[in-house]
Amino acid sequence: MDLFMVLCFLPLLFAFSCICKMVLQWRDQGCYMLAYECFRAPEDRKLDTESCAKIVLRNKNLGLEEYRFLLKTIVSSGLGEETYGPPNVVAGREECPTMADADFETNEIIFDTLDKLFASTGVSPSEVDILVVNVSLFSPSPSLAARIINRYKMRENIKAFNLAGMGCSASLIAIDIVQRLFKTYKEAFAIVVSTESMGPHWYRGKEKSMLLSNCLFRAGGCSMLFTNNRALKHRAILRLKYLFRTHLGSSDEAYECCTQVEDERGYLGFRLTKSLTKAAAQAFTINLRVLVPKVLPLKELLRYLIVAIQQTKTSSQELEAVGLHLNFKAGVDHFCIHPGGRAVIDGVGKGLRLNEYDLEPARMALHRFGNTSAGGLWYVLGYMEAKKRLKKGDRILMISFGAGFKCNNCLWEVMRDLDGGNVWKDCIESYPPKTGILNPFVEKYSWINDEHLSFVRVLDL
Numbered sequence: 001m002d003l004f005m006v007l008c009f010l011p012l013l014f015a016f017s018c019i020c021k022m023v024l025q026w027r028d029q030g031c032y033m034l035a036y037e038c039f040r041a042p043e044d045r046k047l048d049t050e051s052c053a054k055i056v057l058r059n060k061n062l063g064l065e066e067y068r069f070l071l072k073t074i075v076s077s078g079l080g081e082e083t084y085g086p087p088n089v090v091a092g093r094e095e096c097p098t099m100a101d102a103d104f105e106t107n108e109i110i111f112d113t114l115d116k117l118f119a120s121t122g123v124s125p126s127e128v129d130i131l132v133v134n135v136s137l138f139s140p141s142p143s144l145a146a147r148i149i150n151r152y153k154m155r156e157n158i159k160a161f162n163l164a165g166m167g168c169s170a171s172l173i174a175i176d177i178v179q180r181l182f183k184t185y186k187e188a189f190a191i192v193v194s195t196e197s198m199g200p201h202w203y204r205g206k207e208k209s210m211l212l213s214n215c216l217f218r219a220g221g222c223s224m225l226f227t228n229n230r231a232l233k234h235r236a237i238l239r240l241k242y243l244f245r246t247h248l249g250s251s252d253e254a255y256e257c258c259t260q261v262e263d264e265r266g267y268l269g270f271r272l273t274k275s276l277t278k279a280a281a282q283a284f285t286i287n288l289r290v291l292v293p294k295v296l297p298l299k300e301l302l303r304y305l306i307v308a309i310q311q312t313k314t315s316s317q318e319l320e321a322v323g324l325h326l327n328f329k330a331g332v333d334h335f336c337i338h339p340g341g342r343a344v345i346d347g348v349g350k351g352l353r354l355n356e357y358d359l360e361p362a363r364m365a366l367h368r369f370g371n372t373s374a375g376g377l378w379y380v381l382g383y384m385e386a387k388k389r390l391k392k393g394d395r396i397l398m399i400s401f402g403a404g405f406k407c408n409n410c411l412w413e414v415m416r417d418l419d420g421g422n423v424w425k426d427c428i429e430s431y432p433p434k435t436g437i438l439n440p441f442v443e444k445y446s447w448i449n450d451e452h453l454s455f456v457r458v459l460d461l
Contacts, residue, residue, distance in 0.1 A: 167402025195221025218370030
């Protein structure tokens with residue numbers, strides 16, 4: 001009888017040990033953000049109205065039609081007077097960029113943010129276990145990841161990854177890599193660096209779909225520190241709850257809506273087509289189908305289901321009145337939208353039925369810093385923090401889009417009240433502007449639209 005009891009007890013003991021192991025592994029798989037540092041360029045690199053006009057007029061390939069297009073685009077872009085340009089473009093050398101220009105631009109952003117990150121957290125570079133770097137348009141050899149390892153003399157067994165060509169949503173892709181590696185490596189530190197190489201890829205031709213990038217993209221970037229060490233949970237500012245990625249690269253239309261190409265005259269640039277908004281909407285919809293059940297409470301999902309069932313009995317106007325739409329605010333407190341452009345922000349706001357308070361952080365980040373590619377989300381987050389909006393327990397939905405075409409969304413939980421000044425500390429009191437977002441180009445250069453304008457006047461600007 002004793003032998004029989006032992007034989008029965010062993011499977012139970014084995015099952016119990018497996019459950020304990022799974023619980024312990026789950027406890028070590030959290031992804032906590034300890035800190036982040038955004039880059040702010042020197043003041044002499046600001047692209048105000050005069051600076052932008054000089055850069056535009058240096059391009060001798062442009063005619064009156066292109067000037068009118070640029071005026072319309074700049075005025076409606078949502079960018080303000082204080083965004084920062086790449087060093088070589090501000091210096092007037094966009095016609096002949098060199099490898100040294102690309103090196104200087106990326107080194108300045110990466111090392112400035114990393115120096116501040118290590119100093120503010122007290123974490124030594126030798127303690128970093130995982131390093132993920134994403135810069136879409138600049139991929140030197142040795143890699144940028146190797147450059148960082150060499151600069152900070154990191155360990156020989158560090159797990160380093162260098163992502164290129166991943167577009168504006170690369171930051172969340174890098175974080176996805178980190179959280180997956182955290183399932184294997186216990187009590188680890190991870191660094192993510194997100195920036196872009198703008199200067200050497202400044203478009204110098206006249207194709208309208210490629211001139212758009214010059215109007216929207218600006219210099220910037222961010223470095224972030226993560227850990228899965230629960231003992232450091234009290235130091236964390238955010239905890240990653242869910243992250244989901246959608247890729248429409250199998251669709252030719254989506255794949256080609258945002259590509260780096262040469263125009264017919266051989267000028268390299270980034271082409272943004274009219275299909276971009278359609279691809280973004282499709283990717284966003286697919287992404288939300290997976291994310292919504294994880295983000296919204298059961299009460300809101302049941303409400304939506306009940307209203308949807310009534311669809312066959314109710315006219316579309318009546319359905320609108322009773323609310324056939326998901327209320328994302330039932331499960332999300334803040335919306336961190338990629339500041340890719342005013343159309344992107346407006347589109348997300350309309351789709352999720354957000355008000356101006358919800359869209360303000362993205363609009364202000366676009367106005368102050370422009371579209372800084374993969375680093376843009378963190379300027380939006382920085383605005384929320386500087387405005388003291390983020391309280392312990394709040395949930396942040398982070399939404400990003402990128403070439404490919406990709407939509408990457410994630411949900412964060414705020415771990416403690418946040419009120420750091422960060423990169424916004426010197427100007428946060430002036431945002432949002434009391435007079436609204438006005439663009440001086442309207443007043444100063446609206447005469448370009450005059451149909452009787454002589455070509456001499458343009459040349460004499």
